[in-house]
Amino acid sequence: MTTSTINLGPVCRDATTDSFFSATAKGQFPICRCSDCGVVGGPQQTQCASCGSAALAWEAASGRAVVRSYIVNHQRAAPGETLAPVVVAIGELAEGPWWWAQVADVDPDAVTEGMRLVLDFARSGEEMVPIFRPDT
Amino acid sequence: MTEIGKVYGPDRSQFAQQAVRLAVADAGLQMSDLDGLLVSSGIAGGVSIELQRDLDLRDLSLVAGVSMWGTSMSVMIQMACMAIETGQADTIACVFADAPLQDRGRSFGASFAEGRPPKPGWRGLTEAAGIVGGNPLMAMNARRHMLTYGTTSEQFGHVAVAQREWALRNPQAQMKKPITLADHQDSRWIVEPFHLLDCCLVSNGGIAVIVTSAERAADLAQPPVRIAGYGQCNPGYFDRHDENFGLVSGAVKSGPAALAMAGVTIDDVDVVQFYDCYTYTVVVTLEDYGFCKKGEGGEFVASGVLGPGGSLPLNTGGGQLSSFYLQGATPVSEGIIQARGHGGARQAADHDVVLVSNNGGSLDHHTTLVLTAGAA
Numbered sequence: 329m330t331t332s333t334i335n336l337g338p339v340c341r342d343a344t345t346d347s348f349f350s351a352t353a354k355g356q357f358p359i360c361r362c363s364d365c366g367v368v369g370g371p372q373q374t375q376c377a378s379c380g381s382a383a384l385a386w387e388a389a390s391g392r393a394v395v396r397s398y399i400v401n402h403q404r405a406a407p408g409e410t411l412a413p414v415v416v417a418i419g420e421l422a423e424g425p426w427w428w429a430q431v432a433d434v435d436p437d438a439v440t441e442g443m444r445l446v447l448d449f450a451r452s453g454e455e456m457v458p459i460f461r462p463d464t
Numbered sequence: 465m466t467e468i469g470k471v472y473g474p475d476r477s478q479f480a481q482q483a484v485r486l487a488v489a490d491a492g493l494q495m496s497d498l499d500g501l502l503v504s505s506g507i508a509g510g511v512s513i514e515l516q517r518d519l520d521l522r523d524l525s526l527v528a529g530v531s532m533w534g535t536s537m538s539v540m541i542q543m544a545c546m547a548i549e550t551g552q553a554d555t556i557a558c559v560f561a562d563a564p565l566q567d568r569g570r571s572f573g574a575s576f577a578e579g580r581p582p583k584p585g586w587r588g589l590t591e592a593a594g595i596v597g598g599n600p601l602m603a604m605n606a607r608r609h610m611l612t613y614g615t616t617s618e619q620f621g622h623v624a625v626a627q628r629e630w631a632l633r634n635p636q637a638q639m640k641k642p643i644t645l646a647d648h649q650d651s652r653w654i655v656e657p658f659h660l661l662d663c664c665l666v667s668n669g670g671i672a673v674i675v676t677s678a679e680r681a682a683d684l685a686q687p688p689v690r691i692a693g694y695g696q697c698n699p700g701y702f703d704r705h706d707e708n709f710g711l712v713s714g715a716v717k718s719g720p721a722a723l724a725m726a727g728v729t730i731d732d733v734d735v736v737q738f739y740d741c742y743t744y745t746v747v748v749t750l751e752d753y754g755f756c757k758k759g760e761g762g763e764f765v766a767s768g769v770l771g772p773g774g775s776l777p778l779n780t781g782g783g784q785l786s787s788f789y790l791q792g793a794t795p796v797s798e799g800i801i802q803a804r805g806h807g808g809a810r811q812a813a814d815h816d817v818v819l820v821s822n823n824g825g826s827l828d829h830h831t832t833l834v835l836t837a838g839a840a
Binding site: 339345370372397401402413440452 | 581582584585586588589590591592593594595596600603604605607608611612652653654655656657704705709710
Protein backbone atom coordinates (compact mmCIF):
# COMPACT_ATOMS: atom_id res chain seq x y z
CA MET A 329 0.00 0.00 0.00
CA THR A 330 1.22 3.47 -0.89
CA THR A 331 0.44 6.12 1.69
CA SER A 332 -0.06 9.75 0.80
CA THR A 333 2.28 12.43 2.00
CA ILE A 334 1.88 16.11 2.73
CA ASN A 335 3.85 18.49 0.52
CA LEU A 336 2.73 22.08 0.94
CA GLY A 337 3.86 24.98 -1.18
CA PRO A 338 4.66 28.37 0.34
CA VAL A 339 1.87 30.59 1.64
CA CYS A 340 1.88 34.27 2.52
CA ARG A 341 -0.27 35.98 5.13
CA ASP A 342 -1.89 39.14 3.81
CA ALA A 343 -4.84 41.38 4.65
CA THR A 344 -7.28 38.80 3.24
CA THR A 345 -5.93 35.82 5.15
CA ASP A 346 -4.57 37.49 8.31
CA SER A 347 -7.35 36.48 10.69
CA PHE A 348 -7.51 33.01 9.08
CA PHE A 349 -3.86 32.28 9.83
CA SER A 350 -4.23 33.76 13.33
CA ALA A 351 -6.94 31.14 13.95
CA THR A 352 -5.03 28.22 12.41
CA ALA A 353 -2.00 29.15 14.53
CA LYS A 354 -4.25 28.37 17.54
CA GLY A 355 -5.35 25.07 16.01
CA GLN A 356 -8.74 26.39 14.92
CA PHE A 357 -10.38 26.34 11.48
CA PRO A 358 -12.48 29.50 11.27
CA ILE A 359 -15.88 29.55 9.61
CA CYS A 360 -18.34 32.43 9.36
CA ARG A 361 -21.84 32.43 10.79
CA CYS A 362 -24.25 35.13 9.64
CA SER A 363 -25.38 37.18 12.62
CA ASP A 364 -28.65 37.97 10.85
CA CYS A 365 -29.84 34.65 9.38
CA GLY A 366 -27.52 32.07 10.94
CA VAL A 367 -26.27 30.56 7.66
CA VAL A 368 -22.69 29.28 7.85
CA GLY A 369 -20.08 29.98 5.16
CA GLY A 370 -16.41 29.25 4.64
CA PRO A 371 -13.62 31.49 5.87
CA GLN A 372 -13.49 33.27 2.50
CA GLN A 373 -16.97 34.80 2.91
CA THR A 374 -17.11 38.56 3.15
CA GLN A 375 -20.89 38.62 3.12
CA CYS A 376 -23.56 36.01 3.79
CA ALA A 377 -24.14 33.84 0.70
CA SER A 378 -27.79 33.53 1.69
CA CYS A 379 -29.00 36.99 2.80
CA GLY A 380 -26.09 39.26 1.80
CA SER A 381 -25.51 40.55 5.31
CA ALA A 382 -21.98 41.70 6.11
CA ALA A 383 -22.50 40.93 9.80
CA LEU A 384 -20.50 37.71 10.04
CA ALA A 385 -19.18 36.20 13.25
CA TRP A 386 -16.20 33.83 13.34
CA GLU A 387 -16.43 30.48 15.03
CA ALA A 388 -14.24 27.39 15.08
CA ALA A 389 -15.35 24.47 12.92
CA SER A 390 -15.84 21.11 14.61
CA GLY A 391 -13.14 19.64 12.42
CA ARG A 392 -15.30 16.83 11.04
CA ALA A 393 -15.67 16.51 7.26
CA VAL A 394 -16.49 14.04 4.49
CA VAL A 395 -14.91 13.57 1.05
CA ARG A 396 -16.86 15.09 -1.85
CA SER A 397 -14.11 14.62 -4.46
CA TYR A 398 -10.36 14.04 -4.51
CA ILE A 399 -7.34 13.88 -6.77
CA VAL A 400 -3.91 12.30 -6.57
CA ASN A 401 -0.96 14.46 -7.55
CA HIS A 402 1.97 12.38 -8.74
CA GLN A 403 5.10 14.33 -7.99
CA ARG A 404 8.21 13.79 -10.02
CA ALA A 405 11.61 14.90 -8.80
CA ALA A 406 12.85 14.14 -12.30
CA PRO A 407 11.40 12.15 -15.22
CA GLY A 408 11.07 8.53 -14.09
CA GLU A 409 11.73 9.28 -10.43
CA THR A 410 8.53 8.96 -8.44
CA LEU A 411 7.83 10.41 -5.01
CA ALA A 412 5.02 9.60 -2.58
CA PRO A 413 1.66 10.70 -4.01
CA VAL A 414 -0.17 13.73 -2.63
CA VAL A 415 -3.92 13.36 -2.17
CA VAL A 416 -5.99 16.56 -2.29
CA ALA A 417 -9.66 16.33 -1.35
CA ILE A 418 -12.69 18.55 -1.27
CA GLY A 419 -13.87 18.04 2.29
CA GLU A 420 -17.41 19.04 3.15
CA LEU A 421 -17.18 20.34 6.70
CA ALA A 422 -19.87 19.16 9.12
CA GLU A 423 -21.08 22.79 9.15
CA GLY A 424 -21.53 22.80 5.35
CA PRO A 425 -18.70 24.71 3.65
CA TRP A 426 -16.31 22.90 1.28
CA TRP A 427 -12.57 23.12 1.79
CA TRP A 428 -9.80 21.92 -0.54
CA ALA A 429 -6.81 20.47 1.32
CA GLN A 430 -4.21 17.73 1.24
CA VAL A 431 -5.03 14.46 2.99
CA ALA A 432 -2.30 12.86 5.08
CA ASP A 433 -1.67 9.16 5.65
CA VAL A 434 -4.27 7.72 3.30
CA ASP A 435 -4.07 4.99 0.67
CA PRO A 436 -5.00 6.88 -2.54
CA ASP A 437 -6.86 3.82 -3.83
CA ALA A 438 -8.98 3.63 -0.67
CA VAL A 439 -10.52 7.12 -0.82
CA THR A 440 -14.28 7.04 -1.38
CA GLU A 441 -17.16 9.49 -1.68
CA GLY A 442 -18.40 10.30 1.82
CA MET A 443 -15.28 8.97 3.55
CA ARG A 444 -14.91 10.60 6.96
CA LEU A 445 -12.06 13.06 7.53
CA VAL A 446 -10.82 15.19 10.39
CA LEU A 447 -9.09 18.55 10.09
CA ASP A 448 -5.50 18.89 11.22
CA PHE A 449 -2.75 21.42 10.52
CA ALA A 450 0.69 21.27 8.94
CA ARG A 451 3.40 23.89 8.85
CA SER A 452 4.29 25.87 5.74
CA GLY A 453 6.99 28.41 6.58
CA GLU A 454 5.67 30.60 9.40
CA GLU A 455 2.05 29.53 9.02
CA MET A 456 -0.14 26.57 9.92
CA VAL A 457 -2.14 25.29 6.95
CA PRO A 458 -5.27 23.10 7.29
CA ILE A 459 -4.96 19.51 6.10
CA PHE A 460 -7.23 16.48 6.45
CA ARG A 461 -6.60 13.05 7.92
CA PRO A 462 -8.78 9.95 7.67
CA ASP A 463 -11.11 9.72 10.69
CA THR A 464 -10.02 6.39 12.09
CA MET B 465 -5.19 30.48 -38.88
CA THR B 466 -1.45 30.84 -38.46
CA GLU B 467 0.85 27.87 -38.35
CA ILE B 468 -0.08 26.24 -35.04
CA GLY B 469 1.68 23.89 -32.64
CA LYS B 470 5.31 23.78 -31.63
CA VAL B 471 5.99 26.93 -33.59
CA TYR B 472 8.76 29.09 -32.18
CA GLY B 473 9.77 32.59 -33.11
CA PRO B 474 6.71 34.81 -33.28
CA ASP B 475 5.49 36.24 -29.97
CA ARG B 476 1.81 36.28 -29.04
CA SER B 477 1.14 39.65 -30.56
CA GLN B 478 2.84 38.64 -33.82
CA PHE B 479 0.68 35.50 -33.96
CA ALA B 480 -2.38 37.71 -33.44
CA GLN B 481 -1.30 40.09 -36.22
CA GLN B 482 -0.65 37.21 -38.61
CA ALA B 483 -4.00 35.63 -37.79
CA VAL B 484 -5.96 38.81 -38.54
CA ARG B 485 -4.12 39.40 -41.83
CA LEU B 486 -4.63 35.77 -42.89
CA ALA B 487 -8.36 35.81 -42.02
CA VAL B 488 -8.92 39.10 -43.87
CA ALA B 489 -7.15 37.71 -46.96
CA ASP B 490 -9.03 34.39 -46.67
CA ALA B 491 -12.33 36.29 -46.74
CA GLY B 492 -11.25 38.32 -49.77
CA LEU B 493 -11.27 41.56 -47.79
CA GLN B 494 -8.79 44.40 -47.31
CA MET B 495 -7.50 45.38 -43.86
CA SER B 496 -9.20 48.75 -44.40
CA ASP B 497 -12.57 46.96 -44.53
CA LEU B 498 -12.34 46.20 -40.81
CA ASP B 499 -14.22 48.53 -38.51
CA GLY B 500 -14.09 46.38 -35.42
CA LEU B 501 -11.41 44.47 -33.51
CA LEU B 502 -11.97 42.16 -30.55
CA VAL B 503 -8.89 40.60 -28.94
CA SER B 504 -8.19 37.89 -26.41
CA SER B 505 -5.05 36.46 -24.86
CA GLY B 506 -4.45 32.90 -23.81
CA ILE B 507 -2.74 31.72 -20.66
CA ALA B 508 0.46 33.49 -21.63
CA GLY B 509 -1.18 36.92 -21.97
CA GLY B 510 0.37 39.53 -24.21
CA VAL B 511 -2.40 40.18 -26.73
CA SER B 512 -4.08 43.49 -26.05
CA ILE B 513 -6.01 46.27 -27.71
CA GLU B 514 -2.60 47.61 -28.79
CA LEU B 515 -3.06 45.16 -31.63
CA GLN B 516 -4.99 47.93 -33.38
CA ARG B 517 -1.80 50.03 -33.44
CA ASP B 518 0.33 47.06 -34.50
CA LEU B 519 -2.01 46.45 -37.43
CA ASP B 520 -2.29 50.18 -38.18
CA LEU B 521 -6.08 50.01 -38.18
CA ARG B 522 -7.75 53.43 -38.23
CA ASP B 523 -11.13 54.76 -37.10
CA LEU B 524 -12.49 51.49 -35.74
CA SER B 525 -15.98 51.80 -34.29
CA LEU B 526 -15.63 48.80 -31.96
CA VAL B 527 -12.56 47.66 -30.01
CA ALA B 528 -12.47 45.54 -26.85
CA GLY B 529 -10.32 43.06 -24.99
CA VAL B 530 -12.20 40.00 -23.76
CA SER B 531 -10.98 37.91 -20.81
CA MET B 532 -13.32 34.96 -20.47
CA TRP B 533 -10.78 32.12 -20.46
CA GLY B 534 -11.81 29.35 -22.83
CA THR B 535 -15.07 31.02 -23.76
CA SER B 536 -13.38 34.20 -25.02
CA MET B 537 -13.52 33.36 -28.74
CA SER B 538 -17.23 32.53 -28.61
CA VAL B 539 -17.97 35.58 -26.46
CA MET B 540 -16.13 37.82 -28.96
CA ILE B 541 -18.22 36.34 -31.78
CA GLN B 542 -21.41 36.94 -29.80
CA MET B 543 -20.37 40.55 -29.13
CA ALA B 544 -19.59 41.00 -32.83
CA CYS B 545 -23.05 39.71 -33.77
CA MET B 546 -24.71 42.14 -31.39
CA ALA B 547 -22.60 45.03 -32.67
CA ILE B 548 -23.54 44.21 -36.27
CA GLU B 549 -27.22 43.77 -35.43
CA THR B 550 -27.30 47.15 -33.69
CA GLY B 551 -25.34 48.87 -36.47
CA GLN B 552 -22.33 49.74 -34.34
CA ALA B 553 -19.93 48.00 -36.69
CA ASP B 554 -20.03 46.07 -39.94
CA THR B 555 -16.92 43.91 -40.28
CA ILE B 556 -15.20 42.76 -37.12
CA ALA B 557 -12.07 40.67 -36.59
CA CYS B 558 -12.15 38.46 -33.48
CA VAL B 559 -8.66 37.20 -32.69
CA PHE B 560 -7.17 34.81 -30.16
CA ALA B 561 -3.45 34.09 -29.93
CA ASP B 562 -1.25 32.32 -27.44
CA ALA B 563 2.40 31.27 -27.19
CA PRO B 564 2.93 29.44 -23.92
CA LEU B 565 5.77 27.36 -25.42
CA GLN B 566 8.76 29.65 -25.16
CA ASP B 567 11.77 27.34 -25.08
CA ARG B 568 12.44 24.18 -27.01
CA GLY B 569 12.61 21.14 -24.79
CA ARG B 570 10.99 22.66 -21.71
CA SER B 571 7.50 21.65 -20.73
CA PHE B 572 4.93 24.36 -20.23
CA GLY B 573 4.35 22.99 -16.73
CA ALA B 574 7.97 23.62 -15.86
CA SER B 575 7.87 27.14 -17.31
CA PHE B 576 4.58 27.78 -15.49
CA ALA B 577 5.40 26.52 -12.01
CA GLU B 578 9.05 27.44 -11.65
CA GLY B 579 10.14 30.09 -9.20
CA ARG B 580 6.73 31.55 -8.61
CA PRO B 581 6.16 33.45 -5.36
CA PRO B 582 3.10 32.41 -3.34
CA LYS B 583 -0.14 33.91 -4.61
CA PRO B 584 -1.83 36.40 -2.29
CA GLY B 585 -5.17 35.77 -0.60
CA TRP B 586 -7.14 32.53 -0.69
CA ARG B 587 -5.65 31.53 -4.03
CA GLY B 588 -2.30 31.14 -2.26
CA LEU B 589 -3.76 28.56 0.11
CA THR B 590 -5.28 26.54 -2.73
CA GLU B 591 -2.02 26.61 -4.66
CA ALA B 592 -0.05 25.61 -1.56
CA ALA B 593 -2.15 22.44 -1.52
CA GLY B 594 -1.04 21.74 -5.10
CA ILE B 595 -4.02 23.11 -7.02
CA VAL B 596 -2.01 24.94 -9.69
CA GLY B 597 -3.25 25.35 -13.25
CA GLY B 598 -6.07 23.49 -14.93
CA ASN B 599 -5.06 19.86 -14.42
CA PRO B 600 -5.91 19.44 -10.71
CA LEU B 601 -9.01 21.64 -10.93
CA MET B 602 -10.57 19.66 -13.73
CA ALA B 603 -9.36 16.37 -12.26
CA MET B 604 -11.36 17.23 -9.14
CA ASN B 605 -14.45 17.79 -11.32
CA ALA B 606 -13.87 14.55 -13.20
CA ARG B 607 -13.43 12.50 -10.04
CA ARG B 608 -16.74 13.73 -8.69
CA HIS B 609 -18.42 12.59 -11.91
CA MET B 610 -16.77 9.19 -11.52
CA LEU B 611 -17.74 8.89 -7.84
CA THR B 612 -21.32 9.93 -8.51
CA TYR B 613 -22.11 8.14 -11.77
CA GLY B 614 -19.54 5.36 -11.94
CA THR B 615 -17.79 6.89 -14.95
CA THR B 616 -14.45 5.16 -15.59
CA SER B 617 -11.01 6.09 -16.85
CA GLU B 618 -11.45 3.56 -19.68
CA GLN B 619 -14.55 5.44 -20.80
CA PHE B 620 -12.54 8.69 -20.85
CA GLY B 621 -10.01 6.78 -22.95
CA HIS B 622 -12.58 6.21 -25.69
CA VAL B 623 -12.76 10.00 -26.19
CA ALA B 624 -8.98 10.22 -26.53
CA VAL B 625 -8.79 7.34 -29.02
CA ALA B 626 -11.69 8.60 -31.17
CA GLN B 627 -10.28 12.09 -31.40
CA ARG B 628 -6.84 10.81 -32.30
CA GLU B 629 -8.45 8.96 -35.21
CA TRP B 630 -9.93 12.24 -36.39
CA ALA B 631 -6.59 14.01 -35.94
CA LEU B 632 -4.90 11.52 -38.30
CA ARG B 633 -7.17 12.91 -41.04
CA ASN B 634 -6.26 16.53 -40.21
CA PRO B 635 -2.94 17.69 -41.71
CA GLN B 636 -2.84 20.62 -39.24
CA ALA B 637 -3.08 18.37 -36.17
CA GLN B 638 -0.05 18.21 -33.85
CA MET B 639 -0.49 14.50 -33.07
CA LYS B 640 0.34 12.20 -35.99
CA LYS B 641 0.37 8.69 -34.51
CA PRO B 642 -2.64 6.47 -33.72
CA ILE B 643 -3.28 5.48 -30.11
CA THR B 644 -5.18 2.59 -28.51
CA LEU B 645 -7.17 2.33 -25.33
CA ALA B 646 -4.21 0.50 -23.82
CA ASP B 647 -1.93 3.43 -24.72
CA HIS B 648 -4.34 5.70 -22.88
CA GLN B 649 -4.39 3.49 -19.80
CA ASP B 650 -0.60 3.07 -19.87
CA SER B 651 0.19 6.76 -20.27
CA ARG B 652 1.61 8.29 -17.12
CA TRP B 653 -0.53 9.88 -14.47
CA ILE B 654 -0.69 13.65 -14.55
CA VAL B 655 -3.19 14.10 -11.74
CA GLU B 656 -5.37 11.10 -10.97
CA PRO B 657 -7.89 10.47 -12.44
CA PHE B 658 -6.17 12.01 -15.50
CA HIS B 659 -3.56 10.16 -17.50
CA LEU B 660 -1.38 12.13 -19.90
CA LEU B 661 -3.71 11.17 -22.77
CA ASP B 662 -6.70 12.69 -20.94
CA CYS B 663 -5.12 16.14 -21.20
CA CYS B 664 -5.09 18.69 -23.99
CA LEU B 665 -1.99 19.75 -25.88
CA VAL B 666 -0.03 22.96 -25.49
CA SER B 667 0.20 25.04 -28.64
CA ASN B 668 1.50 28.30 -30.02
CA GLY B 669 -0.45 30.12 -32.70
CA GLY B 670 -3.27 32.47 -33.55
CA ILE B 671 -6.74 32.27 -35.05
CA ALA B 672 -8.96 35.12 -36.24
CA VAL B 673 -12.60 34.98 -37.26
CA ILE B 674 -14.17 37.71 -39.41
CA VAL B 675 -17.79 38.45 -38.51
CA THR B 676 -19.85 40.55 -40.89
CA SER B 677 -23.42 40.97 -42.07
CA ALA B 678 -25.09 38.15 -44.00
CA GLU B 679 -25.44 40.47 -47.00
CA ARG B 680 -21.73 41.25 -47.10
CA ALA B 681 -20.71 37.65 -46.37
CA ALA B 682 -22.60 36.44 -49.44
CA ASP B 683 -20.22 38.40 -51.69
CA LEU B 684 -16.94 37.31 -50.10
CA ALA B 685 -14.37 34.72 -51.12
CA GLN B 686 -15.45 31.83 -48.86
CA PRO B 687 -18.71 29.93 -48.46
CA PRO B 688 -20.61 31.97 -45.86
CA VAL B 689 -21.28 30.50 -42.44
CA ARG B 690 -24.24 31.92 -40.56
CA ILE B 691 -24.11 32.43 -36.80
CA ALA B 692 -27.69 31.28 -36.35
CA GLY B 693 -27.79 31.20 -32.58
CA TYR B 694 -25.70 31.90 -29.54
CA GLY B 695 -26.03 31.60 -25.79
CA GLN B 696 -24.02 31.97 -22.61
CA CYS B 697 -24.33 30.57 -19.13
CA ASN B 698 -21.91 31.47 -16.35
CA PRO B 699 -22.84 29.29 -13.37
CA GLY B 700 -20.35 31.04 -11.08
CA TYR B 701 -17.35 29.92 -9.14
CA PHE B 702 -18.95 26.97 -7.45
CA ASP B 703 -15.97 25.43 -5.67
CA ARG B 704 -17.11 26.57 -2.22
CA HIS B 705 -20.11 24.25 -1.97
CA ASP B 706 -22.24 23.35 -4.94
CA GLU B 707 -24.01 20.09 -5.56
CA ASN B 708 -23.50 20.57 -9.32
CA PHE B 709 -19.70 20.64 -9.01
CA GLY B 710 -18.26 18.24 -11.58
CA LEU B 711 -21.69 16.97 -12.56
CA VAL B 712 -23.39 19.75 -14.54
CA SER B 713 -21.95 22.52 -16.75
CA GLY B 714 -23.48 25.76 -18.03
CA ALA B 715 -24.31 23.96 -21.29
CA VAL B 716 -27.65 22.96 -19.77
CA LYS B 717 -28.73 26.58 -20.18
CA SER B 718 -26.57 28.03 -22.96
CA GLY B 719 -27.38 25.07 -25.26
CA PRO B 720 -31.18 25.42 -25.29
CA ALA B 721 -30.87 29.23 -25.56
CA ALA B 722 -28.64 29.03 -28.64
CA LEU B 723 -30.65 26.26 -30.31
CA ALA B 724 -33.91 28.18 -29.75
CA MET B 725 -32.40 31.32 -31.30
CA ALA B 726 -31.35 29.26 -34.31
CA GLY B 727 -34.80 27.64 -34.55
CA VAL B 728 -33.37 24.11 -34.41
CA THR B 729 -33.28 21.27 -31.90
CA ILE B 730 -30.42 19.09 -30.76
CA ASP B 731 -31.67 16.39 -33.19
CA ASP B 732 -30.99 18.75 -36.10
CA VAL B 733 -27.29 19.08 -35.23
CA ASP B 734 -25.02 17.43 -37.83
CA VAL B 735 -21.56 18.18 -36.44
CA VAL B 736 -20.40 18.91 -32.89
CA GLN B 737 -17.30 20.79 -31.74
CA PHE B 738 -16.73 20.74 -27.99
CA TYR B 739 -14.15 22.29 -25.73
CA ASP B 740 -12.12 19.24 -24.77
CA CYS B 741 -9.45 20.48 -22.39
CA TYR B 742 -9.80 16.99 -20.90
CA THR B 743 -11.57 13.83 -22.04
CA TYR B 744 -13.92 14.23 -19.08
CA THR B 745 -15.09 17.62 -20.37
CA VAL B 746 -16.49 15.96 -23.49
CA VAL B 747 -18.37 13.40 -21.38
CA VAL B 748 -20.09 15.92 -19.11
CA THR B 749 -20.83 18.29 -22.00
CA LEU B 750 -22.50 15.55 -24.06
CA GLU B 751 -24.84 14.91 -21.13
CA ASP B 752 -25.63 18.59 -20.67
CA TYR B 753 -26.62 19.10 -24.32
CA GLY B 754 -28.86 16.05 -24.10
CA PHE B 755 -26.95 13.74 -26.46
CA CYS B 756 -27.39 11.20 -23.66
CA LYS B 757 -28.91 11.17 -20.21
CA LYS B 758 -27.20 12.76 -17.20
CA GLY B 759 -24.74 10.31 -15.75
CA GLU B 760 -24.62 8.12 -18.87
CA GLY B 761 -21.93 10.06 -20.74
CA GLY B 762 -19.28 7.45 -19.97
CA GLU B 763 -21.30 4.60 -21.44
CA PHE B 764 -22.28 6.82 -24.39
CA VAL B 765 -18.71 7.64 -25.43
CA ALA B 766 -17.70 3.98 -25.03
CA SER B 767 -20.54 2.78 -27.28
CA GLY B 768 -18.75 3.52 -30.55
CA VAL B 769 -20.64 6.68 -31.52
CA LEU B 770 -17.45 8.79 -31.68
CA GLY B 771 -14.65 8.80 -34.21
CA PRO B 772 -14.71 8.55 -38.01
CA GLY B 773 -17.58 6.30 -39.03
CA GLY B 774 -19.44 6.87 -35.76
CA SER B 775 -22.94 8.35 -35.64
CA LEU B 776 -21.82 11.61 -33.97
CA PRO B 777 -19.09 13.60 -35.76
CA LEU B 778 -17.52 15.24 -32.70
CA ASN B 779 -14.25 17.20 -32.60
CA THR B 780 -13.57 16.20 -36.17
CA GLY B 781 -10.20 17.92 -36.34
CA GLY B 782 -8.89 15.99 -33.35
CA GLY B 783 -9.83 18.69 -30.87
CA GLN B 784 -7.65 20.16 -28.19
CA LEU B 785 -6.61 16.64 -27.19
CA SER B 786 -5.01 15.71 -30.51
CA SER B 787 -5.06 18.66 -32.92
CA PHE B 788 -4.04 21.84 -31.07
CA TYR B 789 -5.02 23.84 -28.01
CA LEU B 790 -5.91 27.40 -28.78
CA GLN B 791 -8.67 27.40 -26.19
CA GLY B 792 -12.08 28.33 -27.62
CA ALA B 793 -10.59 29.02 -31.03
CA THR B 794 -10.02 25.28 -31.54
CA PRO B 795 -13.73 24.27 -31.59
CA VAL B 796 -14.74 27.49 -33.37
CA SER B 797 -12.23 27.09 -36.21
CA GLU B 798 -13.09 23.43 -36.81
CA GLY B 799 -16.80 24.31 -36.69
CA ILE B 800 -16.30 26.89 -39.44
CA ILE B 801 -14.18 24.49 -41.53
CA GLN B 802 -16.90 21.83 -41.28
CA ALA B 803 -19.76 24.25 -42.03
CA ARG B 804 -17.87 25.47 -45.11
CA GLY B 805 -17.36 21.88 -46.24
CA HIS B 806 -13.59 22.34 -46.26
CA GLY B 807 -12.74 19.43 -43.94
CA GLY B 808 -11.07 17.30 -46.62
CA ALA B 809 -10.52 13.73 -45.40
CA ARG B 810 -12.32 14.53 -42.15
CA GLN B 811 -15.31 16.35 -43.64
CA ALA B 812 -18.68 15.28 -42.20
CA ALA B 813 -21.13 14.31 -44.97
CA ASP B 814 -23.93 16.39 -43.43
CA HIS B 815 -22.83 19.78 -42.13
CA ASP B 816 -25.84 22.06 -42.33
CA VAL B 817 -26.00 22.62 -38.55
CA VAL B 818 -22.82 22.77 -36.48
CA LEU B 819 -22.88 23.07 -32.68
CA VAL B 820 -19.84 24.80 -31.14
CA SER B 821 -19.47 24.65 -27.39
CA ASN B 822 -16.85 26.34 -25.22
CA ASN B 823 -15.98 26.28 -21.52
CA GLY B 824 -13.99 28.74 -19.44
CA GLY B 825 -12.27 28.32 -16.13
CA SER B 826 -13.19 25.20 -14.22
CA LEU B 827 -16.64 24.89 -15.86
CA ASP B 828 -17.31 28.41 -14.53
CA HIS B 829 -18.30 29.79 -17.94
CA HIS B 830 -20.04 28.26 -20.93
CA THR B 831 -20.98 29.45 -24.40
CA THR B 832 -22.79 27.87 -27.32
CA LEU B 833 -22.75 28.88 -30.97
CA VAL B 834 -25.00 27.34 -33.61
CA LEU B 835 -23.45 27.70 -37.07
CA THR B 836 -25.35 26.92 -40.25
CA ALA B 837 -23.98 26.54 -43.74
CA GLY B 838 -24.92 29.32 -46.15
CA ALA B 839 -25.77 32.97 -45.59
CA ALA B 840 -29.57 32.67 -45.57
